[in-house]
């Protein structure tokens with residue numbers, strides 16, 4: 001581990017504030033626990049949000065960024081609605097997940113991460129989500145056998161959608177895109193650039209401070 | 211018809227709770243003319259609705275009694291009950307105030323014998339007990355009420371009931387023709403001692419106050435603990451009238467929460483600590499109190515009470531803001547759901563009864579009154595030179611305990627006296 005990273009670790013809260021979407025709110029948590037108690041997936045998490053926030057403040061970088069907890073968030077927004085301090089908890093959770101992914105620390109084999117990746121790649125192709133392709137990809141995400149099983153199970157729904165013209169089978173062949181895919185890609189590239197510059201600057205600031 | 215003499219050397223005190231009584235008495239005992247108005251039929255305010263009050267755990271009747279003695283022996287203080295302010299114009303040293311006096315339908319002849327109450331049958335929710343029981347339509351608001359005079363509920367005026375009450379009165383005290391009266395007076399200074407009200411627990415949707423009978427508020431719990439209250443001092447579950455022995459308290463029910471009241475109501479922690487002593491008083495070691503809290507804010511000398519309660523093995527503290535309350539249908543037990551911050555364990559714990567330590571908010575929405583006064587974010591009156599000769603006393607200014615409310619009222623009284631002295635000096 002380089003010296004820089006060691007220093008970096010001592011200031012995990014600052015790292016989060018600088019790099020994670022809405023990360024500056026983490027210090028505002030007063031540990032009341034209403035988010036954790038209100039989360040429908042609460043019983044399944046390794047660490048409820050309030051604990052994640054405390055872990056950030058206790059410098060537990062590795063444990064936080066490698067945790068699967070943030071990836072359980074379904075964006076139901078119960079926590080945001082209930083938080084007595086109006087912390088944007090949902091956004092912080094997604095921000096942490098995204099940051100962990102960027103750092104290559106997110107646990108492998110997370111269904112929500114897999115889905116997010118496929119959704120994004122699919123969207124990037126034509127500037128529109130091709131639901132048919134995305135759906136099929138998801139069916140086969142865990143192998144051929146499971147894919148076939150799921151397809152058979154969903155057969156009736158699919159036929160129904162065909163009949164009511166809610167699904168166009170031709171979309172499977174390529175599908176339609178948005179008007180200016182080149183423009184969209186340029187915009188996304190620009191956004192990525194801005195984000196990277198911001199992160200680099202934040203890193204510089206952190207290192208000069210510590 | 212009520213007539214009142216007032217001049218620009220008179221101080222008007224609005225609200226007859228502990229703060230208003232104090233402010234009015236301090237000024238009157240300094241030789242100022244004071245008019246004290248109270249919207250309810252009796253003085254006393256919310257302190258009169260407590261079973262006991264901390265820190266000394268005395269009965270409110272005691273504090274009331276002292277003040278009533280002072281009131282009775284003072285000739286400079288004029289009290290108007292069932293009275294509210296409808297408008298204020300003018301400036302420091304010269305305010306023109308309009309008062310609205312609602313009829314009591316009972317005059318000074320009343321000896322509080324109770325014959326009218328015996329004669330009537332109609333009943334209404336008892337405001338004094340926060341609607342936990344009913345009272346007659348001819349009633350004395352509570353045992354220590356001042357003035358000790360019955361009230362006829364305006365909702366029976368024009369009915370057979372009212373005539374029955376009138377006929378039963380042996381001293382001809384009932385006057386059913388009394389009307390709402392408007393009174394315009396001039397005063398030099400105004401003290402707003404309008405106090406607080408409990409935050410509406412129905413707004414805290416996840417706690418189910420509106421749906422789960424055995425979820426009650428802290429102010430209701432005070433009435434339940436009182437031997438003169440609706441349950442004769444027994445801690446009874448509203449659902450089945452069984453005695454509640456294992457009781458949970460939820461702190462910050464409405465307070466310190468941007469969804470409800472942003473401010474800390476400050477008194478609720480100490481009030482809950484006090485209420486655990488009621489449970490011990492009733493059941494000894496048999497009762498259980500469980501306090502769910504974010505952090506305990508027992509300010510300065512109330513720390514002693516906190517330390518004492520912490521020693522009690524029947525009291526448990528759980529560091530957690532409860533996420534929701536559900537109900538066990540078969541037992542009627544409320545179930546508290548959440549995550550304990552000390553260890554992050556998930557809990558789903560049933561209790562006999564749950565008490566919401568509801569927050570305190572200003573009893574009056576001053577933005578709705580035609581007055582010019584500076585308010586803070588929570589709607590309490592802020593001290594501001596721009597307020598001129600208008601001052602707040604007690605809980606009209608903030609969530610305060612009795613001790614602080616009374617100190618604050620005394621300070622406001624002094625400020626009002628200064629205004630009056632200036633007026634007097636200018637005119638001499």
Ligand SMILES: Cc1cc2nc3c(=O)[nH]c(=O)nc-3n(C[C@H](O)[C@H](O)[C@H](O)COP(=O)(O)OP(=O)(O)OC[C@H]3O[C@@H](n4cnc5c(N)ncnc54)[C@H](O)[C@@H]3O)c2cc1C
Nearest residue numbers: 225227228229249255256263264405406481604605611612
């Ligand atoms: C559950 C609970 C328990 C508590 N227990 C304690 C305790 O044990 N010890 C302690 O020190 N403190 C306690 N407190 C705090 C205590 O109740 C307050 O400090 C006290 O009531 C303040 O008195 P006040 O006169 O300022 O206000 P209030 O008691 O609210 O009196 C205000 C008066 O003004 C009248 N009024 C309102 N609006 C108008 C109007 N427009 N016109 C005319 N009159 C009006 C009201 O009818 C009332 O009579 C407790 C609080 C809570 C929530």
